[in-house]
Amino acid sequence: LDEKYSVVVLTNMSSDHHEFLKTLPNGVRFFNTRMERKIDLLSDLRSIFLLFNFFRREDICMLFTVTPKAGLLGSIAALLTGIQVRVHTFTGQVWQTKKGIVKFLLMFLDKVIYLCSSKVLVDSQSQRDYLIANSIVKEKGSKVLGHGSLCGVDLERFFPNIEAKKTVRAKLNVPINDVVFLFVGRLHPDKGIIELLKAYLKLTENIENTSLWLLGPVEIETKILTEYMNANSLKSMHILPY
Numbered sequence: 001l002d003e004k005y006s007v008v009v010l011t012n013m014s015s016d017h018h019e020f021l022k023t024l025p026n027g028v029r030f031f032n033t034r035m036e037r038k039i040d041l042l043s044d045l046r047s048i049f050l051l052f053n054f055f056r057r058e059d060i061c062m063l064f065t066v067t068p069k070a071g072l073l074g075s076i077a078a079l080l081t082g083i084q085v086r087v088h089t090f091t092g093q094v095w096q097t098k099k100g101i102v103k104f105l106l107m108f109l110d111k112v113i114y115l116c117s118s119k120v121l122v123d124s125q126s127q128r129d130y131l132i133a134n135s136i137v138k139e140k141g142s143k144v145l146g147h148g149s150l151c152g153v154d155l156e157r158f159f160p161n162i163e164a165k166k167t168v169r170a171k172l173n174v175p176i177n178d179v180v181f182l183f184v185g186r187l188h189p190d191k192g193i194i195e196l197l198k199a200y201l202k203l204t205e206n207i208e209n210t211s212l213w214l215l216g217p218v219e220i221e222t223k224i225l226t227e228y229m230n231a232n233s234l235k236s237m238h239i240l241p242y
Contacts, residue, residue: 002025002028006027007027007028008028008058008060009029009030009031010033011032011033011070012032012033012036012037035047035070035073036069037069044073048073048077048080051073051077052077052080052081055078055081055083061083062084062085062086062087063086063087064087064088064089065086066089068106068110068113071088071113071117072109072112075112075113075117084118085119086119087120088117088121089121089122089123089145089150090110090123090128090136091123091150093106093110093136094190097190097192107136110131110136111135114137114138114142117141118141119142120141120143121142121143122142122143122144123144123148123149124144124148125144128142128143128144172211172213172238175209177209178211179209179210180210180212180213181200181210181211181213182215183212183215186216186217187217187218187219187239188219193220196212197225200237211236211238212236212237212238213237213240214237214238214239215240218239225239
């Protein structure tokens, strides 16, 4: 995109984001925002105001958002600014595991994202069907990216490597022929970690020679994971260094 357009990346990162900056092509500008992940009315209104001013100052003509909070605040600010092309990608529903008024509120906010976007993308057909069934999005205005993908895979960088496979499995004492299930993401209840552990435990009751690897920042109490592993003798589960 940077060959034809002036690209700006806005995200909320920790102070240690220098490695991320190295991955950006020359000419792509980066701004570290203070957008809060949790719902905070005053902070969120402030972010909308700042985004509105930023979009006007930079003369932004298209907005592409990922994650619920960025999609909500970004699409509202873009609509108020008058940006015609506002695209949001749904990659999961934080309300799926919630109940009561919290679930209703989070579902309503996802509907706001859809209404404030000119087009939404969904990273799988089953998730699009689920969003339509729950009246979050409509068939018109929503589309699956390809056959289901968030951003695709660079096959020149990621490809089968038998030597790397042997090395990693040897470090974790996992046999070369075992089936490995890999989770990559925040280790948080909102990401379905507990449900994943229960599903894997049920799997191990009938199928052997499997291993579960968890990779990501630990945002759940470590003792919950270790207690679950010890109580159920999940020796085949590994929390990888992140």
